[in-house]
Amino acid sequence: MVLDLTAKTALITGAASGIGRETARLFAQQGADVMAADRNLEGVESVAAELRKLGRTAIAHQVEISDEAQIEAMVQRAVVELGGIDILVAAAAIPFSTYGTDQGNRWLLVDQPLEDWRRMMSVNLDGTFLTDRHVARAMIKANKGGRIINIASGAAIVVSARGGAYSVSKAGVWVLTKTLAVELARYGITANAIAPGFIETPMTDHIRGSERLSRAVLDTIPLGRYGKPYDIAATALFLASEEGAYYTGQLMHPNGGVLIP
């Protein structure tokens, strides 16, 4: 089968909702056993129940992704209960909820309280860094190679007012990914990032819920529609599969053409 994940194991963070949840579904449909991790335990329990109906092993795990001890415990549990980690998809992050609005001056860089900036970095950047490195250590120990897939954002490249902290955190995720690609290649581990455009998940509710804002955003998307979580999950599936084996250090852009200059 093409894009087959039979006998593979995957740890997916941010799996309670949106892109992470859809990725867990698609990976399980393609044969993978999955640990679905998120701070929202109820959410990952419901996704794990869905995956078990497909006949897969599925573990729900609660984690606060900015806490290194909790990340270590999550990785340890995945190694023991899944029998190792072949694929990581790191999708947990907090959003930039003032996109396109004239509200939230506390998100303008000149005014932003340091604790808001630090919270964004500690979840989106530190959380991804710590997850990647604990998973990489487990992959190196298992000596079977592996795939690390980080969910960055188009905001790593295209910036907007009030989105500085989010953009910097996601640009950090992208540079982190490239560096890991160089450092981990010798172990047969690839590291790639995905930069979604505007995707139909709770993260974009405030945009899609406003006719004015939604029209302005859709006007910037050449394909004229929001992305579906499936569009991103399918990109992650490609990177996780045999077909994606020669990709490393890349930033993929499933975004309907937003970045075409």
Ligand SMILES: NC(=O)c1ccc[n+]([C@@H]2O[C@H](COP(=O)([O-])OP(=O)(O)OC[C@H]3O[C@@H](n4cnc5c(N)ncnc54)[C@H](O)[C@@H]3O)[C@@H](O)[C@H]2O)c1
């Ligand atoms: N939706 C978009 O348009 C879009 C665009 C670009 C990038 N992204 C990125 O895609 C990824 C998934 O986002 P989504 O759109 O599916 O949003 P979402 O809000 O549906 O999912 C994010 C998940 O991350 C979890 N999470 C947040 N903070 C956490 C923490 N501290 N510890 C553990 N879990 C935590 C949430 O509980 C939630 O289940 C994120 O990295 C986001 O930045 C989304």
